Amino acid sequence: MKIAIIGAGNLGLSIAKGILSTNGATSMVLTKRNLSGLKEIEKYGIVTTTTDNREAVAKSDILIFAVQPGQFVKILGEIKDILTDKHVIISTITGFSIARMEEVIGPDHYIIRAMPNTAISVGKSMTCICSNEKGTKRVDLAKAIFNRMGHSMQIPEEQMQAATVICASGIAFWMRLIRATTQGAIQLGFDAKEAQELAMHTCNGAASLLIESDSHPENEIDKVTTPRGCTISGLNEMEHQGLSSSLIRGIVASFDKINEIKKG
Ligand SMILES: NC(=O)C1=CN([C@@H]2O[C@H](COP(=O)(O)OP(=O)(O)OC[C@H]3O[C@@H](n4cnc5c(N)ncnc54)[C@H](OP(=O)(O)O)[C@@H]3O)[C@@H](O)[C@H]2O)C=CC1
Numbered sequence: 197m198k199i200a201i202i203g204a205g206n207l208g209l210s211i212a213k214g215i216l217s218t219n220g221a222t223s224m225v226l227t228k229r230n231l232s233g234l235k236e237i238e239k240y241g242i243v244t245t246t247t248d249n250r251e252a253v254a255k256s257d258i259l260i261f262a263v264q265p266g267q268f269v270k271i272l273g274e275i276k277d278i279l280t281d282k283h284v285i286i287s288t289i290t291g292f293s294i295a296r297m298e299e300v301i302g303p304d305h306y307i308i309r310a311m312p313n314t315a316i317s318v319g320k321s322m323t324c325i326c327s328n329e330k331g332t333k334r335v336d337l338a339k340a341i342f343n344r345m346g347h348s349m350q351i352p353e354e355q356m357q358a359a360t361v362i363c364a365s366g367i368a369f370w371m372r373l374i375r376a377t378t379q380g381a382i383q384l385g386f387d388a389k390e391a392q393e394l395a396m397h398t399c400n401g402a403a404s405l406l407i408e409s410d411s412h413p414e415n416e417i418d419k420v421t422t423p424r425g426c427t428i429s430g431l432n433e434m435e436h437q438g439l440s441s442s443l444i445r446g447i448v449a450s451f452d453k454i455n456e457i458k459k460g
């Protein structure tokens with residue numbers, strides 16, 4: 197697969213690393229206006245970097261766009277006359293609808309929207325995918341690309357905003373939970389490095405229990421909560437302090453904000 201990543205910033209570079217670490221491309225062109233941050237990745241033989249988006253498009257079949265929303269229309273306008281039927285256009289751009297893309301380049305292209313998260317750089321992204329009508333023929337290809345770097349799910353386009361909050365912003369939410377657990381562990385006597393190790397591997401184990409046994413969180417909680425034991429005491433205190441409620445409210449606030457940004 198010949199892949200171009202247009203906009204090799206935080207997310208674009210994470211995607212590039214994920215693809216490279218799973219040998220998911222035969223060639224890769226990364227674009228940016230300022231190439232100075234790409235020296236490290238240029239060491240991979242199959243990677244070239246350029247400021248010229250047209251060159252990247254001409255050399256590639258799969259085009260992954262990871263620029264900021266305000267930069268996207270201009271870039272699509274620059275490259276639309278060299279798009280052909282070989283190209284699959286994958287946009288990771290938050291809040292940028294397929295209809296808006298079609299307004300610039302027309303509907304006769306394979307257009308996919310993908311919402312990955314930064315865990316793509318370590319092959320653990322949860323990526324949601326939707327497409328335009330023509331793009332339905334390339335959804336399996338897009339899923340195959342993202343499944344090499346984690347897990348993917350096809351969803352209706354109207355759920356993309358919600359998926360952004362749960363999966364992309366979700367990385368930040370889970371990081372804060374891991375950090376809070378780390379702070380608790382330090383207070384209980386572990387040094388900072390040990391505390392983080394305990395917190396992150398326990399988090400990983402909890403998610404793996406659900407993923408690998410197809411279980412429900414409450415089933416797993418029942419197995420840990422000894423009657424009159426320490427787990428239920430801690431858990432109930434967390435709930436008295438609003439743990440579940442604050443998470444749900446945070447998710448909804450994030451969703452309200454993303455809808456506000458979209459309207460703006
Ligand atoms: N960060 C995340 O977790 C997620 C982000 N997203 C979405 O992905 C997109 C990118 O986000 P993020 O990576 O955080 O943003 P960044 O600002 O880090 O990356 C955007 C990149 O685009 C480059 N760029 C700007 N203009 C051009 C141009 N004309 N041609 C080529 N490259 C250009 C910029 O580099 P330079 O200035 O050097 O040109 C920059 O490296 C956003 O739309 C965001 O909403 C989606 C899911 C998750």
Ligand SMILES: O=C(O)[C@@H]1CCC=N1
Pocket residue numbers: 290360364365
């Ligand atoms: O915080 C944001 O608005 C973007 C969208 C998802 C991740 N970062």
